[in-house]
Amino acid sequence: MAPVTHPPALDTGVLFWPRGGSAQVIRYHLRELETRGWNTTLHAGSLGRPGEPSHGETFYHGLNLRAYDYNDAQKRFTRSLNPQQGPRPFHPSYEDRGHCPDPLFPAVPPEDADRITDAWTEHLTRHRSKTPTVLHLHHLSPLQTSARTAYPGTPRVTTLHGTELKLIDGMNRRLGLARSxxxxxxxxxxxxxxxxxxxxxxxxxxxxxxxxxxxxxxxxxWVHCEYWLAQLREAAQHAGHLAVVSDQDQDLAQRLLHLSAPPPVIPNGVDTTSFRPFSLTPDARMRHLRRWLVTDPQGWGPGQTPGSIRYTDQDLERLRDSQGRFRPLLLWVGRFLDFKRVPVLLEAFAALRTRMDPAPALLMWGGYPGEYEGTHPADLAARLGIQEDVYFAGWRGHEELPTGLNCADLFVAPAVNEPFGMVYVEAMASGTPPVATATGGPLRTIIPSGPTATGWLVRPDDSEDLASTLTTALSDPAELARRSSNGRTHTQSAYSWAHTTDHYINLYDRARTHL
Structure with a gap:
């Protein structure tokens, strides 16, 4: 092989507009590469207007983005036209989000899938860099097929972020059930x-x-499961060198994709400069909470827009006890998806309120506008009678999350089989101990006991175990402080972006050597 010209160049592709954790991974990793002298080009979806978090140029600010604009496809959807049949078809989703422009992958018929592949092939071919050293794709999707045409001969790497594996597993199960x-x-x-x-x-x-x-x-x-199972498994054959983000996904990928060898685990990193402990006075803490909940509310109810759930200064006063001190504050961060197990959290919180004096409050940070599976958390909180102690901050910029984590005493997210869970690591880096389930990524990232403990792990789908663990954690300030300090040390040594990017550069070298 001819020697690589310097500086090295990486092209990156992701089918989706920025919404979940994989977009954060891409952004941080490319920024780290550029500090090391790499030239990077990013192909990614974009939706909305400048300034909105879904807008590609806004989210990936400062990176060399070649945006695939989904706005026309979104407009087709609002006019009751098929968003997968325009000149720039909308991508499918790994999750069933109900009535939306990005349906579940197995709901998309083969002819629409072909349009998506053709459109991305044209986009990649037109906007690729001249001499990329490596192509790095994120997720299994039609991009692997498009890249075969657009990047012939270019070494390829693909990161599986876990959501595609959940879908493949779900398609397998349903197809097997139908046959049985x-x-x-x-x-x-x-x-x-x-x-x-x-x-x-x-x-x-x-x-x-x-x-x-x-x-x-x-x-x-789910009617097109057979087609999409074949497509995604074929995508895996053309994905180049695979990587996964957790030990659980390593086993799942080898089984579901029929791989001859387990792919390497490259855990996501965390920005330990932005995510760090910092001291907030009670007045500063209240100013931040007031901005998120009163002056710039982004919480939303079912069928409503961001800001439809809003609070008053009188509502904020409930965050203080009878002595004027802050009550313990729990923080949840995420999307309102089934595997996040928000109902388990709210049921545990309802029990927790009866066991502590003063009772804690819960700040719900996230919930992408219009997206939820099952019962909306605001409706469930009202049904449980805890709505006065549950505050919905809505979907906010990632740059605000370090402050949100520093406002909280404990981070809690009882998701089941979270592929990696970057936010748990961000919580530890911020000095806010996490409480998670003993499944998925947190099994690797959180140390639940011993002298280096960084957080707590509970049984999955067990609201009583969660409530008991939260009671124990909040009742022992010294132990909270110990795990806070341990978590910061642990993330700095094991989960910095420099550390993660080193692993990827080694994988790029292997991809170049073994075309």
Whole structure:
């Protein structure tokens, strides 16, 4: 192979507009590479107007972005036209988010999938850099197919962020279930309703897990499972050198994608300069909370816009106890998706309020506008009678999160099988101990006991264990402080972006050597 010209050049591609953790990974990693003299070009989706967090140029500010604009496809959707059939088709999603322009992958038929692939092939071909050293793709998607045409001969690396593996596992399970009861996916999609599904489960003598899957699945969203399973497995064959972000995903990827060897684990990093402990006076803390909840509210209710959930100064006074001191404050951060287990958190919080004096408050930070699975958390909080102690801050810029974490006494997010969970590491870097479930990424990143403990792990889907653990943690300020200090030390040594980028550069070298 001819020697690489200097400086090295990396092209990066991601199908989606910036929304989840993978976009944060891309942004931090490319910035770290550029500090080391790399030239980078980013192909990524963009949605909305300048200044909005979904807007590519805004989110990836300072990077060499070649944006794929989804705004026209969004407009098609608002006019009740198919957003996958325009000149710039909207991407599908790994999650079923209901009525939205990005449907679940297996809801998209092959002819629309071909349009997405063709459009991205044209985009990559037109906007690629002249002599890329390596192409780094994020997630399994049509991009791997597009890259075969747009980047012939270029070494490739693909990071699996876990959400695609959850989808593949879900498609496998549903396809296996359909075969076991002798029906096609299309036939299941035409079941009249849940009563017929339940009767079918009884007739087929399904166990409890399969009965639940059969009766709760929105089958029209899964009719193209066979097609997309084949497409994503083929994408894996053209993905180049794979990497995953957690040990759990390493096992899952090898099993689901039929890999001959386990892909390396490269955990995500954290910006330990921005995410750090800093002292906030009570007045400064209240000023921040007032801005998030009163003067610039972004919380939203079902069917409503950001800012529809708003608070008054009188509401903020409930954050203080009878002595005027702040009550313990828990912080949750994330999207309102099923695997985040927000109902488990709210049920545990309802129990926790009865066990502590003063009772804690809960700040819900996140929930992408219009996106939620199951019952909206605001409705569930009202149903549980805890709405006066649960505050919805809405979806806010990532640059504000370090302050949010420093306002909290404890970070809690009982997600199940979180692929990595960057926010848990960001919490530790900020000196705010996390409470998570003993599943997925937190099993690797959080140390739950011993002299170097950094947080707590609880049983998944167990609101009582969560409530008891939160009670124990908040009742012991000395232990909170010890785990706070340990967490900061741990993240600095193991999860800096310099450390993560070193791993990726080694992977790029292997990809170049073993084309």
């Amino acid at each position: 009861i002798g029906l096609s996916l299309k036939e299941l999609a035409h079941l009249p309703g849940p009563d017929q599904a339940l009767e079918l489960a009884r007739h087929a003598t399904l166990d409890e897990a399969d009965t639940t899957l059969l009766t709760t699945t929105d089958w029209p969203q």
